[in-house]
Amino acid sequence: MSEKTKPRAAFSPWDRRDLPGLFSVEDSARRVGNYKWTEMRLFEALGGWVATVPELDVKLVLGRHTYHHAWHAELWHKRLPELREMNPDRLTVPANDAFVTFMDAVREPEAAELTIEKLVGVYRVLIPRLIGVYTYHLNGTSRITDAPTIRSLNFALQDDFEDWRDGEMLIQSLLDTPDNVERAARRQAELERLYIASGGIAGPGSLGDDSAATEGERSVESTSV
Amino acid sequence: MSVVVTPDPFTLIAYDAKEIASIMEDVAAVVGIPSGVDIDVEVDEELFAPLTGHTTDLVDGRVKLWISGGNLEDNKRPRTFSAEQARRDFSIMLLRAQDRLSEDYAGAPSDGQMTRGERSAWDVYALGRARRLGLPVRRQAQLYEFRLQHGFTDVADAAFERLWDAAHITWAGIREICKETGAADRDNSKIPIDLLRQK
Amino acid sequence: MKKFLAESELARDERFVRTKIEDRIFDPRGAKMALRNTGPARMAADRPSAGERSRSLMHGIFVGEIQALEGAGRTCYDFDDDSAPFQLKLDMARQCWDESRHCEISVKLGDHMGTEIGEYTESTFLFAAACNPDPVLRLCGVNRALEGLAIDVFNAMKDFGNDTGDPVLEFCEDWMLADEVTHVKMGSDWLRRLTDKDPERRERALEFQRTVDAIFNLGGFRGEDDENPVQLARNFRRLAGFTEQENDSLAELARQSTQEAIEMATMATSVLDASAQGGGS
Secondary structure, three states: OOOOOOOOOOOOOOOOOOOOOOOOHHHHHHHHHHHHHHHHHHHHHHHHHHHHOOOHHHHHHHHHHHHHHHHHHHHHHHHHHHOOOOOHHHHOOOOOHHHHHHHHHHHOOOOHHHHHHHHHHHHHHHHHHHHHHHHHHHHHOOOOOOHHHHHHHHHHHHHHHHHHHHHHHHHHHHOOOHHHHHHHHHHHHHHHHHHHHHOOOOOOOOOOOOOOOOOOOOOOOOOOO | OOEEEEOOOOOOOOOOHHHHHHHHHHHHHHHOOOOOOOEEEEEEOOOOOOOOOEEEEEEOOEEEEEEEHHHHEOOOOOOOEOHHHHHHHHHHHHHHHHHHHOHHHOOOOOOOOOOHHHHHHHHHHHHHHHHHOOOOOOHHHHHHHHHHHHOOOHHHHHHHHHHHHOOOOOHHHHHHHHHHHOHHHHOOOOOOOOHHHOO | OOOOOOHHHOOOOOOOOEOOHHHHHOOHHHHHHHOOOOOOOOOOOOOOOHHHHHHHHHHHHHHHHHHHHHHHHHHHHHOOOOOOOHHHHHHHHHHHHHHHHHHHHHHHHHHHHOOOOOOOOEOOHHHHHHOOOOHHHHHHHHHHHHHHHHHHHHHHHHHHHHHHOOHHHHHHHHHHHHHHHHHHHHHHHHHHHHOOOOHHHHHHHHHHHHHHHHHHOOOOOEEOOOOOOEEOOHHHHHHOOOOHHHHHHHHHHHHHHHHHHHHHHHHHHHHHHHHHHHOOO
């Protein structure tokens, strides 16, 4: 006769994950839709810029990063239908019109002489903000119920930290005169002003500092959800 | 010393025979070609890059040089003469001419008769000396050329270093190196080494 | 940033010098050179100027990769979600990464061969010929014609690496070939999907591809005869989704290009010789 197995807890003693999270299914889906829209606009711009930057190392880095953000968009695209069959196309929207204005401004530089403006917009404003909003989501969502989103957030964050470093080092290597430092600072300030006017990648409450927002409540100005 | 350049005038590309002769005279002085030796330079103006190449022979005491027009053409400005490229290639040609004038190379066949391994080894020996004379040379490109004929091996690379650093190697020494790298066993091609020179 | 960048606007640093393909075509030396025996077309260590020819081709591959990267990048940006599906743009983004890597590999190969960046001039006809405002035509131009050419050229370089015992060249070209087969497949798959209900559009796209293929034959550079330095890599093309009929058609096109080039060279040489005898310019 075989011995009975000694019962063990479903969660090992070192597994401290718990149920509560800041976001409902709809909250998570709305954010993920905003993330996807942002990553799509970002990868399109990076790809479009490759031909417009004369610096060879910048060209090659942008080519690589284009794929990173396209892949993040794909991760979000795949996650959306899993969130109770949320329609990906319907949810792939910017947080609000002000965020569209911000992204348009990030993507706007075209001339070959504007490499600093292109890179600052992405690597000193947008990607740090992406890291912020992803980290907030990662830390706040339920580690058990929203595990698939957490997994994708971790993948995206890994790329974003490395891309941030790549981009920041390129910027540092280009800021070789006081004038260039001025340009970078001006560009960053201009875009940060637009960013805060939008409330962020997921609108007001992107980092959970919106005092009107509680779980399931939103007073954001958004396009249709 | 007289330097005769043909064609004169050029008809397919705007090279100047006098300018070429002047550079050749300068380089001959740097390299140390005896003043009593006359030099004939034939530039094949029909050829352009990447069909480059040059030969150096000695006929009845006269130095006979042939060079592809592509060697003298500025890579970045097509159909424009490059004095810098000319100076570099003329140095190699005249260092080899100086070798041919010495007893140590009395047994060396004409450029049309030697093997590719022998030619590439000799070029490396010339380039190393050109570098020490202060002329701009392209070491890695020459290493690649050498490897194509001697193999991509440690033995070949070691032989390259010895040729590059050598102050003096005889023709017998060149042949010894070809045996060592195996180049002596490789060149059984039916394509003449100086095919480009043949019209 | 505007959509649809002209080839003249491709950004480069000061090392790169651009030439037009017509400058080479109308160079009077070309006609003379075409009729000379400059050795077998196939790359080999005993071919005249073997080193210089392979270095120059490698640099040509490098600038071609830059243009392929730029082409894939522009496709990510130039088309909105209605004219190019999301998945197509994802594939193009993946291609950006691959081409960026190919540029890196090409730079390292250039170092291996002793070639400097910008040592040879660049012609941007690859970008110009392949990039079309219609996404389906652009796919055919870039992913089938341009990448198809890449398959043929990389195969030739891989064989050259193998024949000369160059382990670095062979290794690198093999890895790049694997990617290019994927790119052509992407193009073939998307052509089929986007024109599934529009055979007329498919035919227009294939016609555009044939036009670009003819340009890329470069008057005898590619083909299946001994005169062609780069041979059609039929096996790899088959893996990439080209049909035998397409390969046969391309081979025939290449033969015509080679013949036309020889005829032009003969004619040009006669004119040059007559002009020289007449004493006029």
